[in-house]
Amino acid sequence: MIAAVLNLLLNWNLAAADLEKSGKGTERSIPEPGELLRAPLFHTPRNPFLHDRAMECHWDGGLLIRDGRVAACGDFETLRTANPSAMTTDLRGGFLLPGLIDTHIHFPQLRVLGCLGRSLLDWLEECALPEEARMADESYARQIARGFVHALASHGTTTALVFGAHFAPATAALFEAGRASGLRIVSGLVMSDRKLRPELHQTPEAAYRDSSDLIRCFHQRGRLLYAVTPRFALSTSEAMLEVCQTLRQEHDGLRFQTHLNENVREIAEVAGFFPWASDYLAVYERFALGGRGAVMAHDVHPTASEIERLAAGGTAVAHCPCSNAALGSGLFALKRHVKAGVRVALGTDVGGGTGFGMLKEALHAYLLQRVAPEGALVDAAQMLYLATRAGAEALGLENEIGDFEAGKAADIVYIRPPVDTPLAAVLERVESPEQALAAIFTLAGAESIQEVRVEGSVVQK
Numbered sequence: 001m002i003a004a005v006l007n008l009l010l011n012w013n014l015a016a017a018d019l020e021k022s023g024k025g026t027e028r029s030i031p032e033p034g035e036l037l038r039a040p041l042f043h044t045p046r047n048p049f050l051h052d053r054a055m056e057c058h059w060d061g062g063l064l065i066r067d068g069r070v071a072a073c074g075d076f077e078t079l080r081t082a083n084p085s086a087m088t089t090d091l092r093g094g095f096l097l098p099g100l101i102d103t104h105i106h107f108p109q110l111r112v113l114g115c116l117g118r119s120l121l122d123w124l125e126e127c128a129l130p131e132e133a134r135m136a137d138e139s140y141a142r143q144i145a146r147g148f149v150h151a152l153a154s155h156g157t158t159t160a161l162v163f164g165a166h167f168a169p170a171t172a173a174l175f176e177a178g179r180a181s182g183l184r185i186v187s188g189l190v191m192s193d194r195k196l197r198p199e200l201h202q203t204p205e206a207a208y209r210d211s212s213d214l215i216r217c218f219h220q221r222g223r224l225l226y227a228v229t230p231r232f233a234l235s236t237s238e239a240m241l242e243v244c245q246t247l248r249q250e251h252d253g254l255r256f257q258t259h260l261n262e263n264v265r266e267i268a269e270v271a272g273f274f275p276w277a278s279d280y281l282a283v284y285e286r287f288a289l290g291g292r293g294a295v296m297a298h299d300v301h302p303t304a305s306e307i308e309r310l311a312a313g314g315t316a317v318a319h320c321p322c323s324n325a326a327l328g329s330g331l332f333a334l335k336r337h338v339k340a341g342v343r344v345a346l347g348t349d350v351g352g353g354t355g356f357g358m359l360k361e362a363l364h365a366y367l368l369q370r371v372a373p374e375g376a377l378v379d380a381a382q383m384l385y386l387a388t389r390a391g392a393e394a395l396g397l398e399n400e401i402g403d404f405e406a407g408k409a410a411d412i413v414y415i416r417p418p419v420d421t422p423l424a425a426v427l428e429r430v431e432s433p434e435q436a437l438a439a440i441f442t443l444a445g446a447e448s449i450q451e452v453r454v455e456g457s458v459v460q461k
C-alpha cells in the first residue's frame with residue numbers, strides 16, 4: 001500500500017512537472033474556478049448491503065468543489081490535470097468522508113446523556129421528561145439549542161433529523177440555532193396529549209396551530225425542513241394522529257418521524273390504547289403516517305408483517321444501537337430488515353443513546369450485530385453507508401447529499417487524528433483502505449474531526 005501511495009505521489013510530481021514545462025500548469029487565460037481537496041476519500045454512492053463493491057475509495061483522492069457542489073470526485077492526479085487552475089488544498093494525513101447523517105436524536109435531551117440503569121418507560125419518567133419540561137423556559141431552550149447544534153457539528157454530523165421540544169418557542173429556538181450553524185436540520189414540534197406530564201401535553205387544536213406556524217416559518221427555508229413529530233403512539237390520541245395526517249396533507253415536502261416497537265412494555269401499552277390495531281405500525285398506518293420521508297426510530301421488536309409493510313411503503317427505520325443497548329431495549333434485526341428491503345439508517349438517540357458520534361454509532365451497529373442471534377457481519381463499507389447515504393435515502397435527500405457524486409452538495413467531514421493517538425498509530429501501518437476506514441470507525445471521536453463543511457463552507461473547524 002505504502003509503495004502504491006509513493007508511486008501515486010511520484011506520478012503526480014512528474015505530471016505536475018510536465019504541466020509546468022508545457023506552460024499549462026501556469027496558464028491563467030482560461031481560469032477554472034474551484035477548490036481541489038487532496039486526501040484519501042471514501043463514499044458509498046450505492047448500497048453495500050445490496051451491491052458488491054458499492055464503496056468507492058480513492059487513496060490519493062481528489063474532491064473538486066465548485067460553488068458549494070461536488071464538481072468531480074476521483075484520483076487527485078487525474079482531476080489536477082483536468083482542472084489545472086483549481087486551487088489545491090493538500091489534506092493528506094487525514095481522510096475525507098461525506099457529511100454524517102443522524103436520523104434520530106432529541107434536542108431537549110442533551111443534558112440527559114449518561115442517565116443509565118433504566119428501561120425506556122422509567123427512563124422517560126425519571127430522566128428525560130423532567131428535562132424536556134424545562135424547555136418551557138425559552139431562554140434555557142436557546143442555550144441548549146446552541147450547545148446541541150455545536151455538538152452535532154463537532155462530531156461531523158452535517159444533517160440531522162431531530163425531535164424538537166413539546167413547546168413551539170423551544171422548537172423555533174432549535175431551528176434558529178440550526179440556521180445560524182449552517183447545518184441541515186429537519187425537525188418539528190413534538191406532539192403529545194396523554195401519558196407524559198401535564199405540562200408536556202397540548203390539545204390537538206393547539207398542536208395544529210403551533211405546527212402550522214412553525215412550518216410557515218421554517219419549512220424549506222435555507223437548509224431547514226419540517227418533520228411532523230408525534231412522540232409515539234403511547235402519548236398521542238387518535239385526534240392528535242389525525243392532526244399529523246392533516247398537516248402532511250396541507251403542506252408539500254414535510255418529513256415525518258416517530259418511535260416504533262422500541263420496548264416490550266411500551267408495545268403492550270400501545271396495544272391497550274388502540275385495541276382495533278393489529279400491531280403497533282397499524283396505528284400509524286390508519287392515519288397514513290408512513291411512506292417516503294417517514295422515519296420510525298428503533299423497531300427492535302417488529303412482527304414479520306410490520307417489516308413487510310415498512311418495506312412496501314418505503315418507510316425508513318432509524319436504528320439506534322447505543323440507545324438499544326443502554327436502555328436494554330433489545331437487539332435490532334438488521335438482517336431481516338435489509339433482506340425484506342426496509343430502508344435502515346442510523347440515529348444516536350441522544351439522550352437515550354451515549355453521545356453525538358455517528359462514527360461510534362456505526363461501530364455499535366457492528367458490535368451488536370456481532371452478538372445478536374443471526375446477526376449480520378457489518379463491514380466498513382456498510383458502516384459508512386449507514387452513517388451517510390442511508391440517512392440521505394431515509395430523508396428523501398439522496399439526490400442532494402449522502403455521497404460525493406458530481407452535482408451533490410459538498411457536505412464533507414475531514415478526519416485527521418491528533419498525533420500520538422491510537423488512531424494515528426494504527427493509520428501509520430494500515431494495509432488496505434478498508435482497514436483504514438474500519439480503524440476510523442473504531443477509534444475516531446470528536447477530537448479527530450478536523451473540519452466540517454456544508455455546501456463547501458466550513459461550519460466547524
Ligand SMILES: [Zn+2]
Nearest residue numbers: 106259297349
Ligand atoms: Zn428517541
